[in-house]
Amino acid sequence: MTDKPKIPAIDLKQLKFHYRPGGWQLELPELTLHSGQHLFVRGASGSGKTTLLNLLCGITRPVSGELFISGHALHKLSGGARDSLRAKHIGVVFQQLNLIPYLSVLDNTLLSSHFAGQNKAEALSRAEQLLQRLSLQQSLWQQPASELSVGQQQRVAIARALLPRPTLLIADEPTSALDSDNRDAFMRVMLAEADANNCTVVFVSHDKSLQQYFHYQLDMLQLKQGVQPC
Ligand SMILES: Nc1ncnc2c1ncn2[C@@H]1O[C@H](COP(=O)(O)OP(=O)(O)OP(=O)(O)O)[C@@H](O)[C@H]1O
Secondary structure, X not given: OOOOOOOOOEEEEEEEEEOOOOOOEEEEEEEEEOXXXXXXXXXXXXXXXXXXXXXXXXXXXXXXXXXXXXXXXXHHOOHHHHHHHHHHHEEEEOOOOOOOOOOEHHHHHHHHHHHOOOOHHHHHHHHHHHHHHOOOOHHHOOOEXXXXXXXXXXXXXXXXXXXXXXXXXXXXXXXXXXXHHHHHHHHHHHHHHHHHOOOEEEEEOOOHHHHHHOOEEEEHHHHHOOOOXX
């Protein structure tokens, strides 16, 4: 019996995107990433890193080309269908973090499992474990997110992204406000969780010291030339 061909976690071909016709354009010939692979992306300010992440998680849709996420044709899906796919399969940490300021640390963390339709009791116990592993002490759990430092908010944002065990994790400068101990804990928890769940990771940062944690490292220039992670 022959093995079925594996469906890549990310499979992108001839992708083009612009914010307005005639303006700045992102063109990516090809990118394939398999389940469980972790890619670090670097690049100059304005080179299109955030734009690429927004495309990969379906916040924006390419103008042309193909983008498959775990076999789902993201380039063909409506906005609502992309939102639903993201809620179920993609964990996201944006630069802006997007925590709800008046909700507690715990409720912010639990939001992702609510949208993914997961069991409440299981989600609560997993949320508590993740917050503990990220050194967010229990005394903070009922505090509104608006009363946290940016570094604490970054850890809540990664706990929220990891909670539903996504198949793809997209992270945009998620450790910029962390001191070295908390940054190391953040990386350890994120990558241990990714490995435990065979989750693919695309991680953008200007901090080159973080490259060592990843299977592959590419800059935006290489991605625009179609250089593959290998
Ligand atoms: N909403 C938008 N409307 C129009 N142009 C935009 C928009 N967002 C970004 N751009 C432009 O797209 C280009 C790529 O921006 P992007 O934010 O993807 O870069 P980046 O590599 O993430 O930058 P940084 O490292 O500074 O965060 C830039 O030239 C920027 O001016």
